[in-house]
Amino acid sequence: MKFGKVESLIELENLDLSLPLEPHENEAYPSSIDRNAQIKVFIGAPAWGVKDWKGKIYPEKLKSEEYLNYYAKSFNSIELNTTHYRLPEQSDIYNWLKQVPSDFLFCPKVTQSISHFSGLTNKLKVEEYFNRMNSFGTNLGLHFLQLHENFSPKRFADLSKFINYIPKGTKLAIELRHPDWFRDQGIFNYLRSKGIGTVISDTAGRGDVLHMNITAPFTVIRFVGNNLHQTDYQRIDDWVEKIKQWNDKGLEEIFFFVHEPQELACPEISDYFIQTLNKNELTTSASIKFVQQQDLSLF
Numbered sequence: 001m002k003f004g005k006v007e008s009l010i011e012l013e014n015l016d017l018s019l020p021l022e023p024h025e026n027e028a029y030p031s032s033i034d035r036n037a038q039i040k041v042f043i044g045a046p047a048w049g050v051k052d053w054k055g056k057i058y059p060e061k062l063k064s065e066e067y068l069n070y071y072a073k074s075f076n077s078i079e080l081n082t083t084h085y086r087l088p089e090q091s092d093i094y095n096w097l098k099q100v101p102s103d104f105l106f107c108p109k110v111t112q113s114i115s116h117f118s119g120l121t122n123k124l125k126v127e128e129y130f131n132r133m134n135s136f137g138t139n140l141g142l143h144f145l146q147l148h149e150n151f152s153p154k155r156f157a158d159l160s161k162f163i164n165y166i167p168k169g170t171k172l173a174i175e176l177r178h179p180d181w182f183r184d185q186g187i188f189n190y191l192r193s194k195g196i197g198t199v200i201s202d203t204a205g206r207g208d209v210l211h212m213n214i215t216a217p218f219t220v221i222r223f224v225g226n227n228l229h230q231t232d233y234q235r236i237d238d239w240v241e242k243i244k245q246w247n248d249k250g251l252e253e254i255f256f257f258v259h260e261p262q263e264l265a266c267p268e269i270s271d272y273f274i275q276t277l278n279k280n281e282l283t284t285s286a287s288i289k290f291v292q293q294q295d296l297s298l299f
Contacts, residue, residue, distance in 0.1 A: 004203030105141030
């Protein structure tokens with residue numbers, strides 16, 4: 001993910017990558033009905049078709065049509081970017097569902113014909129997208145809408161119209177990228193009023209998108225690492241501490257999507273995240289299954 005990328009290690013090491021303070025408006029959220037229930041943590045990468053994971057979490061001779069099945073042995077969710085580029089056929093979705101366990105969650109990104117190419121106000125396009133995504137059934141986690149960097153508050157009316165088009169009860173999180181959205185709490189107060197969640201992006205080169213606003217009982221964290229640089233681990237430690245705080249306040253769900261350059265190190269940083277969660281008495285059904293670990297178990 002190039003968005004927010006830093007160009008050098010020197011620049012990276014001189015940035016303050018700590019999590020900022022939360023806005024006081026967060027006091028209204030999290031707001032779980034059952035505050036004794038532990039937060040559910042869903043962990044995923046942006047794709048399963050990463051050939052370089054062979055020898056890591058995929059056996060060396062694994063066929064591409066089996067990648068998703070093995071991906072779902074390690075991760076319990078996926079940031080489904082493929083839906084951003086084209087609407088999958090129902091047959092594609094049914095085929096994917098056959099390869100994952102019943103508790104695995106797909107989190108589709110709203111197609112770019114809606115999010116980037118003026119389709120936000122096209123009711124038929126919006127309805128077509130959500131109708132198709134209903135094919136995921138109980139394996140549907142949430143939808144997330146990623147708005148273009150040029151999509152500014154001047155187009156709030158278009159965004160509001162889109163939100164009014166979505167089916168009632170839809171679990172949706174929105175990723176804002178234009179800097180003007182972060183100048184005040186206006187958009188986040190609006191999302192709170194609609195029960196719409198936010199995407200909090202943690203990428204080294206764009207501190208403003210690390211806005212820390214919780215607007216629903218769930219949120220999405222997009223964590224963009226830097227090839228397992230030491231700061232990746234420090235940032236993960238900070239996130240686990242924050243999730244622990246949110247758990248104590250009653251947040252219900254976290255969707256934590258990891259990005260690394262070319263996605264090569266997603267399994268390693270995810271494994272560190274899971275181990276750190278466990279050390280802090282937080283649990284997740286995700287468990288990275290490295291091929292080496294599987295081989296050793298045979299002896």
